[in-house]
Amino acid sequence: MSEMKKQNKFDQMLGQEMTRRKFMKISGKSLAGLTISASLLSLFGCTQEQVDNGSVTLWTTPTGLLVVNEAKCTGCQRCEINCTIVNDGCVSSYISRVKVTRNLMNNKGHGTYQNDWVYFPDTCRQCEDPWCGNACPEEAIYADKNGVKHVDEKKCIGCGACVEACPWHMPTINPETKKSSKCILCGACISGCVTGALSKVPWDEVTAAAQKTRKQ
Amino acid sequence: MATYGWSGKILRVNFTTNSIKTEDTSKYKDYIGGMGIGYKIIYDEVPLETHPYDEASKVVLAMGPLTGSGVPCSGRLNMSFLSSWTKGYSIVDAHMGGHIAHAIKYAGYDAVIFEGKASKPVYLKIDDDKVTIEDASHIWGKGTFEANRILVEENGESFDAATIGQAGENLVNMSCMITSVGNSGGAGVGAIFGSKKVKGFVARGTGSVKIADPKELKEVSDYMLRELVGGNNNHNVPAVPQSWAEYSAPSGTNRWSGAPGRGWQKAEGGFVDMGEQPVGDIDKIGYRAHKGYFDHGAIADKYMVKVGGCSSCPIRCYAQYDIDPLAEYDLPTKVSNTCMPIIYQGAWYPEGLKDFVDEGDANLVICGAGSRAVDDYGLWDNYGNIQRDFNYCYTSGILKEKLPAEEYNSIPWDLMKEGDPRWVVEIVRRISMKEGEISKLGLGTYLLVKEWNLGKEYLDVEYLQNVTYNGYPKHHSSEDVWQTGLLYNIMYNRDCMIHHMTNVIQSGSPYELYKKILEDEFGEGAVDKPKHYTPMNRNKAKLAKWAFIGKQWHDMATLCNWMYPMTLSPSKKRGYKGDHDLDAKYMTAVTGEKWSRKDIDLASERVSNMLRVMTAISFNIHEGSKNLRKDHDTIPAWVFDKEPDFKPFEAGTVKMDREDMETAKTMFYEEMGWDVETGIPTRKTLERLGLGYMADDLEKRGLLPA
Amino acid sequence: MLFGRRKEGFTKVEKVTEFPKEINEDILKEKEKLSNIESKEQEKPDLLDYLDELEDVEDLDNSLENQDIEEAEEKTEAELLAEFIRIRSKGAYLTSKSSLEKEEPKLEELLDNLSKDEGCQDIVYIKGDKDVYYYSNEFMSDNYAMIAMLVEDKDMPRTIAEMVRWNGKTYPCATPLYYFKNSPYFYTDAQIERALGRIRHKEEYSDICELTTGNNVRYLYSTIHMSEKYARALAEGVEYGEYGYR
Secondary structure, eight states, X not given: OOHHHHHHHHHHXXXXXXXXXXXXXXXXXXXXXXXXXXXXXXXXXXXXXXXXXXXXXXXXETTEEEEEEGGGOOOOOHHHHHHHHHHHSEEOSTTOSSBOHXXXXXXTTBSGGGTSOOOOOBOOOOOSXXXXXXXXXXXXXXXXXXXXXXXXXXXXXXXXXHHHXXXXXXXXXXXXXXXXXXXXXXXXXXXXXXXXXXXXXXXXXXXXXXXXXXXX | OOOSSSOOEEEEEETTTTEEEEEEGGGGGGGOSHHHHHHHHHHHHSOXXXXXXXXXXXXXXEOOTTTTSSOTTOOOEEEEEEOSSSTTOOEEEEEEOSXXXXXXXXXXXXXXXXXXXXXXXXXXXXXXXXEEEEEOTTTTTSOHHHHHHHHXXXXXXXXXXXXXXXXXXXXXXXXXXXXXXXXXXXXXXXHHHHHTTEEEEEEEXXXXXXXXXXXXXXXXXXXXXXXXXXXGGGOOSOSSOOTTOSOXXXXXXXXXXXXXXXXXXXXXXXXXXOOOOOTTOGGGGGGTOXXXXXXXXXXXXXXXXXXXXXXXXXXXXXXXXXXXXXXXXXXXXXXXXXXXXXXXXXXXXXXXXXXXXXXXXXXXXHHHHHHHHHHHHTBOOTTTHHHHHHHHHHHTTHHHHHSOHHHHHHSOHHHHHTTOHHHHHHHHHHHHTXXXXXXXXXXXXXXXXXXXXXXXXXXXXXXXXXXXXSSOBOSSOHHHHHHHHHHHHTSSSSOOOOOTTXXXXXXXXXXXXXXXXXXXXXXXXXXXXXXXXXXXXXXXXXXXXXXXXXXXXXXXXXXXXXTOSOOBOSOGGXXXXXXXXXXXXXXXXXXXXXXXXXXHHHHHHHHHHHHHHHHHHHXXXXXXXXXXXXXXXXXXXXXXXXXXXXXXXXXXXXXXXXXXXXXXHHHHHHHHTBOTTTOOBOHHHHHHTTOHHHHHHHHHTTOSOO | OTTTTTOTTHHHXXXXXXXXXXXXXXXXXXXXXXXXXXXXXXXXXXXXXXXXXXXXXXXXXXXXXXXXXXXXXXXXXXXHHHXXXXXHHHTTOOEEHHXXXXXXXXXXXXXXXXXXXXXXXXXXXXXXXXXXXXXXXXXXXXXXXXXXXXXXHTOHHHHHHHHHHHHHHHSOOOEEGGGGGSTTTOOOHHHHHHHHHHHHTOGGGTTEEXXXXXXXXXXXXXXXXXXXXXXXXXXXXXXXXXXXXX
């Protein structure tokens, strides 16, 4: 590879990195009140209206921008199924790292048994400063080189401190293994979502769309 | 002991003694699960003389090794019990989709046996291994929507619930059990629960279904989603041309109806366009089924919020509406359904419907009102027979003749004539509450004919669609699949629920294409041109056997028969051929045992023969019959006499021929290994399937063919 | 407000002080009440501008350092053209030769290179009466390209007649008029009626006949491929369906 091409590639990556850092500032926060350009909307697969009424959330992950669109969630639970097949070798709702079942039936006045169809997949926020990790008495939750937080099963004693500390109760103690299950961003839920309610946009695509927006 | 696939335990609850026990599933291994376990337990434990509403009667609710295993379209459960409403009062099944089958599996049970009779209203609470019988006096008398809501609220997060409505409580034969997503188990199961004073059950499970080879399971699932799965009913071409697709379905019978420009206008945050859904794009499969559009056309988009369906299924066949014109009548507007309740309520209005807000919205709005009403009261419609019975009896003057004048005049016919949505609610209420003579419609067609002395000729009327003289209608029969469809339609004690063939014939694929795929497997002449069928032949009988036993497999495994088997594929690269070995691949990956299609066929044949033997015994007990061919499998006259302008076998008709159909029965019985005179399984067949004990039973009763 | 109504705890734990636009739903309602008109007039900030204004957050991930730089190949002009056609095919669009000519002075040479390029063998064309249309058969089927070509050529009588014949031969089926109201045709009732009027008066379309089913739905069929009786049976079969007329 020529030096020039290498430099170009490096510049591109720097651009992506800057985009990622920018989006980190609003990871998981409300987008209501903001206008989003057409090219970004098309990339996120949502409408401005969905942004305005809060049915869309963006989460920054090391590998891309995770878009959760509850208007598109149809409650099939395939995210939970794929999560547990890949990470636990069995199929379960309860220990799934992505959680839709608990929202599906009756969730604070919403859900199918409340006669509306407001439900959505809850995902791990991948907090920069993780509640789960900070609360762990055994320091069993660590960040890998990409910044993804894992549970060291050798250290985990299944005490449930991480579950309690997480404001959204995303980790779960597996009743069979007595270990904490926590999202490691494997992406199985996203790649198996049949309506794109969960989707991940790679940083290069976000960057390109952002640049396009700026040019207009 | 939990094994791979199976949870390992069966829950037995006796409501007379309040005893709650668990048993090992492994003794039922030969019967797989679902319908198979149900049939074995009913046969072993409930004498077929038993009245369905007696204390000795039982309901076996069962899942199978694939239920909740993550295999796509594995969200259904099966309930087996004795029929209260068909000729012979033999074994029937109710099937329920949704999310509750998964919940019971995760709680650790392959099946739940409901037996005995409670002294006061109760419900069953399954919370992992904490199983209790709870008081239900506060929800007895309430509709299913309110009862289910109260149950999930009082039991807590992640509980799912299913209950019966007033129809079941009042022992209306035509009753079902319902979850609040519109998933319904019918065939009269509501009244069986009602007779036990069991309002329903709630379930939550924090456990898992164990998978022998999770990597293989994930790979096979992804392969199915990328290459095999189509749209609703597994139709393998889109209804509307899509740029990646070679074919589409100019006819309106195709159910892959999601298309560019169609979608959900009431989605949170505005219109969701369902767009194109190319083969291989897993993240778009959920937009293929647009049952709203299929059922009601473009007007459905206006009121749709989302689509929905069962746990694990990528094909979201439920349309979820917010039909606001109903608010003006003080009726609920939120409707979620996929089947008869949201399609067939117009039949309650024999004098026609009128539009509400937009042109062409009449049927949708009425169906919305009707769907909520039948699901709330828990009234089962016997695949439209109850509406047709009403419609015909009204139009032909039977109602006026049979109802006392005072009652007839008290009925608000004006609402019906005006197309008012409150009419469907009122008529459903009267039947569900057993109010007046008109509520005899809730007996079911077979008993209604007896009660009102309507005569056998009533069942010969084409409009009424009865496929036998036993009390239930056709369900995708000869109009799609000639002799083959008719053969498997007459095998059960309810509508047949087999979709093996309609899924292919109505797929929208070119005839030559699906003909080749099927004939490669079943031989020449197995498949006829649409509306141009040929005389019966051996390969059609083989095809009929495949579909008949295959449906039992799906209710054992459990897999959804609206989707499986994967006969066709939307993939050009595959030549549009599906994969009939897929079920075996899943069984191998999930259970860790080596399964082949042959093993699956054997298990399917076993349970199919149990159905036949139990039907023969019931018909002997209740009808004094020794011959199912004559007394169970008889086809009403309309099937042969309709379309007077046509002769059988002429291009343009599915009018059947009497003699040819008798040949068809003979060939089918031969393929099944049944006696051709009586249609009853022979000892040789039963022993081949490990059912020697059933042959002994038949022999004892003088029913075993010589 | 995002999850506000359903997920208590969310706003509590975020560092809202650094996040002035993060508005609590109740406050938002209050504000709206106070100055309904004003809030409508205020323009909403653009997401990207907003991101620039915000203070940086601490980055614990440092993901850039951990990524390998991959080699990127330069694309030839033919490859770029192929890429352009593919993107359009993916979006269900044909690419007309006339539109390419406007943009690209050396088009013939490019197309020649394209046809020789092994990596571009998916780029094929279909000839219409008015233009030549390119597409990638990896993303667009040949049959769809035929439909899209007919639609692009904007000869409605021909499109209708050709598709009625093709459907009659291929499936076989009669074609309901409503078929042409769907994607990708999107014809209006008036357009369909005008086209039918012209079909009736042209010798070349004399095989195209019309029938009406028992529920008043109009169908077309071609006598080249089926009799009236058979066409009617097929159409009635569709309209009557499993449960009676829809």
